[in-house]
Amino acid sequence: MPLSLHMPPPLLVSEMSNPKDVCEAAASLLFFNVTWAKTVPSFTVLPLSDQLLLLEESWKELFILGAAQYLPPLELTPLIQTYGLVKRDPEQILNLTNEAREFQTILTKIAQFRIDPHEFACLRAMVLFKNNLDNPTASPSSSSSSDSKVLSEPARVSAMQDSSQLMLNKYVSTAYPSQPLRFGKLLLLLPQLRNVSSNAIEKLFFKTTIGDIPIVTVICNMYRSPGI
Numbered sequence: 148m149p150l151s152l153h154m155p156p157p158l159l160v161s162e163m164s165n166p167k168d169v170c171e172a173a174a175s176l177l178f179f180n181v182t183w184a185k186t187v188p189s190f191t192v193l194p195l196s197d198q199l200l201l202l203e204e205s206w207k208e209l210f211i212l213g214a215a216q217y218l219p220p221l222e223l224t225p226l227i228q229t230y231g232l233v234k235r236d237p238e239q240i241l242n243l244t245n246e247a248r249e250f251q252t253i254l255t256k257i258a259q260f261r262i263d264p265h266e267f268a269c270l271r272a273m274v275l276f277k278n279n280l281d282n283p284t285a286s287p288s289s290s291s292s293s294d295s296k297v298l299s300e301p302a303r304v305s306a307m308q309d310s311s312q313l314m315l316n317k318y319v320s321t322a323y324p325s326q327p328l329r330f331g332k333l334l335l336l337l338p339q340l341r342n343v344s345s346n347a348i349e350k351l352f353f354k355t356t357i358g359d360i361p362i363v364t365v366i367c368n369m370y371r372s373p374g375i
Contacts, residue, residue: 166225166355172218173210173352177362179217180209181369184275189307194299201275201304202370203363207348208274208340211250215257216267223247226351246347253339263322266333269315273337278305 184190184202191198214221227244262270280298298304312334319330349362357365 166229169221169223169226170352170356173214174356176210176213176217177206177353177366178369180206180213181366183209183271184370187272187275189310190275193303197298197300197304199367199370200280200296200298201277202366204277204280205274206363206366207343207345208337209271210348211253211340211343212257212267212271212274215254216262216264221251221254223251223351229355243347243350246343247351250343250347250351253342256339257336260329260333260336262333265318265322266315269311269318270333270337272311273308273315274340276304276307276311278308 181202184198190201193201227240227247278301280296280301315333316330319326319333323329345362353362353365
């Protein structure tokens, strides 16, 4: 399964000292992830409804992996303060603060692994080709063309998930022979990406720019755009 390992990284500023810079970097990262998905042949041959559903279900994890790979260390307090000025709801602010702390914890854990570009590409594919969509998490505002939120070709998606894991395992065993546990530890990182809710990512990075438009609507419209 060919994966894109050498795409140019998103155009991100090296230092982000204010919420506007962070939100612009987040938007660039979101665009990059959608563009990347369009370069994976085994993804683009799936029915469009499956492509959109998989993007809806994986955008958050792809965003976190991208943030770990491309973004400099983030100071999220200004983002929380900006959101607080809009909402002025102490309970929501507390919940968002806790999720922001979890987000940064995950980024720190990923950084400790010193994951290389090939490993990141395999992890991205494993996140993208979700084979556990019996109870998908897409919201009612989802923009997928599939009303039932069920993959039309689940076996094919599952095969791509298996292929991604095999590719990562083979690469790690060759590139890191002195780290026999590395593959398993990388796999254990993936469930932790779910510790931060999509809602929190949306509020932190996109709420001030897209307002009440669901982020999956933006993603699906972006993916459908012929110019990408």
